Amino acid sequence: MENTAQLPIPFGWYCVSLSRDLQPGEVKPLRYFDREMVMFRTEAGEAKVLDAYCPHLGAHLGHGGKVTGENIACPFHAWEFSGEGVCKTVPYAANMPPKVANGKPCIYAYPTVEKNQSIWVWYHPEQIAPLFEVEQLHELHSDDWTDISTYEWTFRSHIQETAENGCDAAHFMYVHGNQDVPKGEVKHEGFQRHAHFVSKAPEIFEDGTFDTTGTLFRDSFLDTSSNGPGQTWQRFSGVFETFMMGTVTPIDEKTVH
Numbered sequence: 001m002e003n004t005a006q007l008p009i010p011f012g013w014y015c016v017s018l019s020r021d022l023q024p025g026e027v028k029p030l031r032y033f034d035r036e037m038v039m040f041r042t043e044a045g046e047a048k049v050l051d052a053y054c055p056h057l058g059a060h061l062g063h064g065g066k067v068t069g070e071n072i073a074c075p076f077h078a079w080e081f082s083g084e085g086v087c088k089t090v091p092y093a094a095n096m097p098p099k100v101a102n103g104k105p106c107i108y109a110y111p112t113v114e115k116n117q118s119i120w121v122w123y124h125p126e127q128i129a130p131l132f133e134v135e136q137l138h139e140l141h142s143d144d145w146t147d148i149s150t151y152e153w154t155f156r157s158h159i160q161e162t163a164e165n166g167c168d169a170a171h172f173m174y175v176h177g178n179q180d181v182p183k184g185e186v187k188h189e190g191f192q193r194h195a196h197f198v199s200k201a202p203e204i205f206e207d208g209t210f211d212t213t214g215t216l217f218r219d220s221f222l223d224t225s226s227n228g229p230g231q232t233w234q235r236f237s238g239v240f241e242t243f244m245m246g247t248v249t250p251i252d253e254k255t256v257h
């Protein structure tokens with residue numbers, strides 16, 4: 001997909017990692033929003049995300065950078081930066097260089113939170129502070145549910161196309177095997193959209209198999225929500241009880257993860 005409409009990357013909270021994939025002291029390069037970034041977890045356990053390039057001579061902090069306490073040290077000359085993008089130490093200098101002095105951030109720090117077993121960053125093209133919050137989903141903070149299974153894809157598309165799929169009730173019949181086009185009720189609350197769909201789905205038997213005769217059906221319910229462009233969740237019930245969180249994170253204007 002070539003993004004001929006030249007759609008921009010919209011602001012919102014986007015998932016950049018599962019929490020379990022970033023251990024204390026670990027540093028990883030990231031590329032999302034057409035930007036190079038670095039993600040690290042401090043020794044105290046906080047996840048931080050900064051723009052990648054060191055303000056000294058431009059080294060990429062995500063390739064060889066090391067966590068030192070609550071900071072990340074550049075691989076080139078070991079200047080240390082906090083998770084707020086403030087230079088804390090220039091280890092060999094008697095005085096702080098003016099460009100990083102006075103405790104002012106010198107690298108952009110992305111607002112970062114951990115919820116739902118995931119690390120989220122706020123992206124805004126003009127670096128405006130968050131306008132809403134990541135929705136905390138109780139299924140992902142509960143011992144009543146199994147461990148999560150994860151599935152991921154990277155493909156060429158603009159995030160608007162994946163969002164439009166959530167409004168497309170007709171494809172359920174032709175792609176997902178529903179017996180009819182689900183009837184939906186939709187409501188909007190701030191940056192959230194919620195839809196409740198009811199349709200007929202093939203009966204499922206106790207051994208886990210489906211009716212294939214095309215004669216046995218039962219009501220199937222789907223409650224699907226989105227919170228800005230990057231976070232969606234679905235609760236399926238009626239035929240089976242399943243919870244799914246969908247995260248869509250733009251890599252650039254033509255590719256999503």
Ligand code: FES
Nearest residue numbers: 054056057074077
């Ligand atoms: S390039 Fe990062 S400290 Fe010199």
